[in-house]
Every structure is written in C-alpha cells, then in structure tokens.
Amino acid sequence: xxxxxxxxxxxxxxxxxxxxxxxxxxxxxxxxxxxxxSDSRFxxxxxxxxxxxxxxxxxxxxxRGLKERQFTNPRYLFTAxxxxxxxxxYWKDLKLLLxxxxxxxxxxxxxxxxxxxxxxxxxxxxxxxxxxMEGSPVHGIVLDxxxxxxxxxxxxxxxxxxxxxxxxxxxxxxxxxxKQLYKYSRYSRTRPAWANFTWKSAEILPPEEIAQAKEDLxxxxxxxEYEASFxxxxxxxxxxxxxxxxxxxxxxxxxxxxxxxxxxxxxxxxTATVTQEQEYCGKNPDVSIVFxxxxxxxxxxQNSNTPAVCRKLAESWGYHKGEVYIxxxxxGGNAGTAKVTGSDWDIVERMMRRCFGDRVNMCVxxxxxxxxxxxxxxxxxxxxxxxxxxxxICAKNCPHTAEDLSAxxxxxxxxxxxxxxxxxxxxxxxxxxxYQAEFEHPVSGDNRILVEEEVF
Numbered sequence: 325x326x327x328x329x330x331x332x333x334x335x336x337x338x339x340x341x342x343x344x345x346x347x348x349x350x351x352x353x354x355x356x357x358x359x360x361x362s363d364s365r366f367x368x369x370x371x372x373x374x375x376x377x378x379x380x381x382x383x384x385x386x387x388r389g390l391k392e393r394q395f396t397n398p399r400y401l402f403t404a405x406x407x408x409x410x411x412x413x414y415w416k417d418l419k420l421l422l423x424x425x426x427x428x429x430x431x432x433x434x435x436x437x438x439x440x441x442x443x444x445x446x447x448x449x450x451x452x453x454x455x456x457m458e459g460s461p462v463h464g465i466v467l468d469x470x471x472x473x474x475x476x477x478x479x480x481x482x483x484x485x486x487x488x489x490x491x492x493x494x495x496x497x498x499x500x501x502x503k504q505l506y507k508y509s510r511y512s513r514t515r516p517a518w519a520n521f522t523w524k525s526a527e528i529l530p531p532e533e534i535a536q537a538k539e540d541l542x543x544x545x546x547x548x549e550y551e552a553s554f555x556x557x558x559x560x561x562x563x564x565x566x567x568x569x570x571x572x573x574x575x576x577x578x579x580x581x582x583x584x585x586x587x588x589x590x591x592x593x594x595t596a597t598v599t600q601e602q603e604y605c606g607k608n609p610d611v612s613i614v615f616x617x618x619x620x621x622x623x624x625x626q627n628s629n630t631p632a633v634c635r636k637l638a639e640s641w642g643y644h645k646g647e648v649y650i651x652x653x654x655x656g657g658n659a660g661t662a663k664v665t666g667s668d669w670d671i672v673e674r675m676m677r678r679c680f681g682d683r684v685n686m687c688v689x690x691x692x693x694x695x696x697x698x699x700x701x702x703x704x705x706x707x708x709x710x711x712x713x714x715x716x717i718c719a720k721n722c723p724h725t726a727e728d729l730s731a732x733x734x735x736x737x738x739x740x741x742x743x744x745x746x747x748x749x750x751x752x753x754x755x756x757x758x759y760q761a762e763f764e765h766p767v768s769g770d771n772r773i774l775v776e777e778e779v780f
Contacts, residue, residue, distance in 0.1 A: 355523045360384055364519035368495045368509045372525030372550045374533075378413055381466050381496050386421045388464060388492070389444045395489070398463035399445045405472040407450030411436060413468060414448045422446060454481040463491045470508075471500040472694075478504065499554045500696065506554045525550040538710050542703040545767055561699055561742055562754060564706035565729040569610070571719035575617045578602065580646045585637055585676070586756035587652035589668050594628025595752040596637060597621050597725055599760060611713045616705055616761070618717040621753060623724045630668045634675040648680045651760040654688045687763050695741055698758030700767040714765075728753040 353376075359369060360380055371377040382402060389400040402418065404410035415436055428439040436448035449456045451467070454477050462485040467473065486493060495508050512520035526534045537550050542564045547553040577600065586597045598620030604611045622636045650672060669688065676684045705715040706729075719726050731750045735743045742751055 353523055353527050355521050355527075356380060359521040362519050362521070365490075365492045365517040366495075366508070366511075366515075366519070367493070368505060368512055368518070368520045370497065370499045370505050370509055370520075370522045370552045370554070372523065372528070372552045373498050375523060375525045375528040377496050378468055379417075381468070381494050382414055382417055383421060385464060385466050385494065386418070386446065389446060390426075390440070390442055392444070392463065393442070395443075395463055397443050397445060398489070399447060399460050401457060401462060401465040402446070402448045402468075403451050403457075403465060404468045405450065406452045407456075409469070410448050410450045414466075418446055418448065451477050451481075457481060457485060461489045461491075462486055463489045464493070465491065466494045466496060468496045470495045470497050471503040471505050472497075473504070475504055498549055499552055500548070502554050509554075522552050524552060539708050539712055540704060540765075541709055541767060542700070542707055543709045545700045545704055546709045549767065559733060560730070561732040561734050562703055562706060562729045564703040566707075567719070567726060567730065569713060570706060570715065570717050570729075571726055572716050573718075573720060575619050575716060575718040575721075576602070577617075577619050578646075579644055582647040582649055583641060583644050584649045584651060584760055585641075586760045587633070587650070587668075587672065588752040588755040588759070589630060589652070590752050591628050592626060593724075593749060593752065594624035594630075594633045595622055595724075595756065596633050597722070597753055597756045597760075598637070598641065599757070608713075610711055611716065615713065616715040618715065618722050618725055618757070620718075621722045621725050623753075630671045631675065634672060638675065638679040642679050644680070647683050647685060648676065649685045649687050650676060651687050651763055652756065653759060654690060687760075689763065697767060698755070698762045699742070701761040701765055702754065702758045704767055705761045705765055715761075725753045725757070 356376060359367065369377045369381065385400055385402060389398065392398060402410065402414040404413055418438060419431055422438050422440060426440050426442070428441050431438045438446045440446070451457070451473055457465075458481065462482070465482060465486070467478070467482070470478075482493065485491070495505060497505050499505050508518075509520045509522070512518035525537070534550065538546055541549065544555050544563070548555045581600055581602065584599045584601075586599060588595055597618060600617045600619055601614060602617045604613055604615050620640060622633050622640075624632055624636070652669075652672075654669075669686075673684065673686055702715075707713055717726050717729075728750045731747045732754055733743050733746050735741045744751055
C-alpha cells in the first residue's frame, strides 16, 4: 500500500488537479476553514443553501480516507437520501478528486465505487435502502441531507457499522425543522467526540443572490434555507396568506394566455383550482409585475370523482383559446377513480384533450414533491421575505380556496407536515395550488458551489 503523501506529484496540487483546474477551491469563511481542519469523529454541518457544505465534505472525506493508513482496504461512503441524489451530488466530483493516477483500476459505474492505490475504497450510495451499506466494514461516511433520511438509518444501520472501525461521520444539510440535524447539532455541545459548524449563505454567496432569494422566498423558508435556522413550523400552514392583501373582488381573465388546472384527487369534496400567470396593472406596489391569478375553482362537496371535476372544468373553461397546463400529484391518481377506464391521470388527459385538443400540456412530475416543498413554494408565492406578493385570489369566484388557505394547519410538534385530520374538508384546493407552485417556482436549489483559489 502506498503512503498518501507519496502520491502528490509535481505539477498538481494535493488533490491531483492541474494548477488552473476549476476544482481547486478556497474557503474564505473562517467557520468553513475550521470545519476543514477539524479531526472530530462526528461533525454536524447545518449550513445555508448553496454555501459549499457538500463541496467541503466531499474533499474532506477524500483527504481523510487517503491519510488513514492504519486500516487494510478501508471503505468510505458518500450518501444522500436516494441513490439518484447521491450520484448527482458526489459521483462526478469523486472521479475528479480521485484521478487516474491514484485509482486502482477503472471506477465501477454500476456500483459507484472507486478503488485507490492506497487501499482505500470510496463508494457513493443512497440510503433509501440502508441494506446497501451492510457487509463490509465502514470507516467513514458523509450523510448529506440527513433530515430527509429516516431516523432509523443512523441508529440501526450507520452507527453500528462504525463501531468496530471507530469510524467517523459527517452530517450535512439545510435544516428542515427540528429533526435529526437539530438533535445531532445539540449533541455537539456536550459530547467530546462531536463538533458543529454552521454558517449562513450570505457569508459565501454574493449580496445580489441573497437579495434575490429574499425576493423569491417567504420569511420562514428564507430563515431555514439561507440562514440555516432551525425553524419551528406550527400553526397555519399558509401563514403568508392575508385575506386583506390577497383577496380581490375581480381578476381579469385572458382567453389567449395559458391557463392552469391544478388537481388534487378526492371524492369528498372533488376539487381543482384554475390559475393564470398575468402581468399586474393595478396600483398596489407590493404586487409583483408577474403574478399568479387564482381565477376559478371546482368544488363538488359530495360523491365526486375525477370525470365530474373534468366536466366542470370543460363546462366553465371550454371556450379558452390558449394553452392549457395540468398540474397535480403524480401518485395521487394511480389507483383510479374508475377501475375500468384507467388511472385518474389517464382520465384527466383524455377528457381535457377531448375539450382542448393538442393544447393540453401535462405538467406532472415522475415523483410526488415533498409536502414541505409544496408548502414552502406556495407560501413564497403568497409573500416573499421582502413583502412582495406574487399571488392574488378572486374571492368571489374562489371562496373555498380562500377559506382553505386560512384553515389548513400543521401538525403540532412536526417539521412542517400538514395536519390532514384537523380540517378534513380542507387542504385539497391548496394542495392543488401547491403542486403548480412547486413545479413552476420551486424553493430548493443546487447546494453545490465551486470557488477557484486553493488556500489549504
């Protein structure tokens, strides 16, 4: 086995990058540098979005793995909540961090494994199936977006796997309420083997990007996503909604502009919202130039089904001349309202195309967006941190939608989950709006950042 120091050859830096490589990086933030230098066994990093936490973690993990020479064929894992996420975040960069001259053979594209001439093995995996990591001993692990992993992943799988190797772990992520990252960050205050490092996005990102984020996001979401605050989400789900600011007597409808139908499949009541992206021509300076106009709704209180909702939409909006966009939960229609005629989404597409032809556009993601992501996106459209309103509701045409936004509450003691049992007749209209908001105006962004000058 070759000592790691002997692998640093002339013409490249300690990572094996050319001097002008874009993957050479610096950390201007003092807290980030302390994180880089820390040799604590367990490290928690609740940090703002797009502020470099994953970038430092992957480089620190590689460096630590190459330097630990007391083990024979040690294994280091770089993980995320799903296999796809882990691959997107880590695989390409690990291949750059471990170039050809340090590899033992070719990287395994199927197993996402890189073996090195030092004997260290680096592997990328998703922990949606924790059994993937079992078998060989684990000497170190990076757990990215830990709050989106099930709690038993750490307690029942990862922590026991580190015991016989005295392995290390890094917990990385943007806080999502007071979940695992919050708990493990508290551990670091009293436990000698633990350390915690946190920083805001504003310490890394340019001021204009932070200003734009404040304009795009509601206050609580901005605190969580960009200031790494452990925000407690309780009370009203759509706390940014204010009927005095968002409800208007009349909103104009343009029969040539695209129209959106937003579904949440249900039978009691059967619902849908109708929205249109418009340019604001009023006198309220707080309203965005381009805003979402909620101009109609379907509300069938009893014995509804998907065909009934579609018929209502066709009757009310069948004369529309522009494009029609359909939004909703991809998993919500799998069971099917009518078992003989196909899934709910099959019914929606067939009936809408019968009315609007090839102007129908199905905007349904392969997977259902997380509930918190929908709530954040809708709150951010309702009102940003700077007070900008990007959604107005025609209260005359959409009384149930206005009531829904006022009534939906979050689970007490939860991390932003909607309490479906508290108001069983509500949530459906706002859920539909949330699918459209999350699809077109998502809050989450890429949390990776590269900077150029190496200072380590």
